[in-house]
Amino acid sequence: MKNIPELLAPAGDLEKLDTALHFGADAVYLGGEKFSLRAAAGNFSFKDLARAREVTRKYAKKLYLTLNAYLHQKDISAFRNFLKELMPLDMDAYIVSDPGALALIRDIDPDRPLHLSTQTNTTNAAAANFWREMGIHRINLARELSLDEIREIRTASPLELEVFIHGAMCVAYSGRCLLSAALTGRSANQGACTHPCRWKYALVEETRPDEYLPLEEDAGGTYIMNSRDLCLIDHIPELVSAGVNSLKIEGRMKSRYYLAVVTSVYRHALDTFLSSPQSYRCDPLWKKELEKVSHRPYGTGFLFSPENQGIQPQNSNYIRTHEFIGVLLENPDGQILVQVRNRFFPGDTLENVSPRMQRTAFHAASLRRHDGTALEVAQPNDLVLMDLPPSARPGDLLRREKPPAST
Ligand code: SF4
Missing domain, CATH: 3.20.20.70 (Aldolase class I)
Structure with missing residues (x-):
């Protein structure tokens, strides 16, 4: 092998x-x-x-x-x-x-x-x-x-x-694209791409500069340059x-x-x-x-079909189903605490993300500061002690599923 x-x-x-x-x-x-x-x-x-x-x-x-x-x-x-x-x-x-x-x-x-x-x-x-x-x-x-x-x-x-x-x-061929340099002065070849291939574009007639005629391939928008x-x-x-x-x-x-x-x-x-x-x-x-x-x-990019790599997605949006809640750190006393990145509350369902694909769902409980004071909400940048699954280790991350977008 x-x-x-x-x-x-x-x-x-x-x-x-x-x-x-x-x-x-x-x-x-x-x-x-x-x-x-x-x-x-x-x-x-x-x-x-x-x-x-x-x-x-x-x-x-x-x-x-x-x-x-x-x-x-x-x-x-x-x-x-x-x-x-x-x-x-x-x-x-x-x-x-x-x-x-x-x-x-x-x-x-x-x-x-x-x-x-x-x-x-x-x-x-x-x-x-x-x-x-x-x-x-x-x-x-x-x-x-x-x-x-x-x-x-x-x-x-x-x-x-x-x-x-x-x-x-x-x-474009990686690193050979001048769209961003041409449209914004920020060059992809200097590592500063502004991703204009993913912007939404409209058509404007020169005597009516304030009237934007949307370019729509379908209801999802325009994505002729999206990969x-x-x-x-x-x-x-x-x-x-x-x-x-x-x-x-x-x-x-x-x-x-x-x-x-x-x-x-x-x-x-x-x-x-x-x-x-x-x-x-x-x-x-x-x-x-x-x-x-x-x-x-x-x-799969060009791996199987270099002539027709099928790179146009159905729409230009990012898919985001989960949010990063925090990272587990070890304090000098050997306790594991959470360095919070996104707000959460006692009772929220969180998931501990560990190496080797270990994922453990649990309910946030007993949130407190280092001095033992109870917390009703954990805010970004807080350092929080809380009950964690036994598998949790420093370096693991916590996440939460985002509620489905309302229609
Ligand atoms: S992300 Fe888009 S605009 Fe930026 S270099 Fe690649 S193809 Fe060009």
Whole structure:
């Protein structure tokens, strides 16, 4: 049997790093304050990067730093200095896109493993092998490849291959879209996409500028440029047998709750496959669980049908059925308390979200502050002691089902 791929999760801050590790990521990718796409992804200060390195070492997990911005001439000197500053942190790899950045890293820090970002759009083995000669160790293949193409590249290239397994998709080649830069001045290629592909558009006649004629494909609105979110939970065996080395979850800007659920589902699926590949079947419960994070209708992207990837969803809305209630922390006395994110009341039905797909519903009871004072409501940022299920552990998350929207 092939090796089980690494599960690679995003971290937008130190809390999300903890969550990714708690819920089973083998490796985490994050960005520093400089030279990383995802301008608003809560990028890490140098101090935070050092802390992230410490934590991942402690748990023997890998840490990859994104340096995937396209450098302008004015950036070169600062980039060189940043590389020198980073060297003592000894990251497991840098993720790059720009050949100039690659050349500078090879000059200053020649032994650092290098991963090629999806922004470079590698779609064939000749390109993969070209990048290998340039010193790249791993390639994140373009999302636009089919499973057959991934297999062919695997056969023709010894490089480590990484593919996205879950998260948002673009209607453009990843990183090659100028819609946001053109309409808002915020460039997707600098990590600042405003997602205009998902906006609602209208038609305006030039002499009647205040009259908007809605463009409607149907009652759900207009979604000619909307892509489905990628979800490959049904296809773990195919990806393993294709020889993929790393399965990457998209979304440094996603919430801690999203990260916990998605990481735990894929961790569980991979572990289940590893323990019994012959009898492995995708459990419908895993898919139901992935429906409980904010997402747009799921699809398999280009994996099976590169000519007709069926990326138009039925409407442009996000699906949100559950809300993040809080995270469990341990206080110095060894008690577990809840750091509240959304308001809840005694008697509410909550669910404890633990690793290995453990989910435990319970009624919130006996809410109190650390000094023992009873609480009638738990508000965001409160630290609350309460009765929790016996399986609850620090690092677990609480959630609540949202009431159905009124019609
Ligand atoms: S506008 Fe849409 S297609 Fe373009 S980069 Fe942003 S998310 Fe992707």
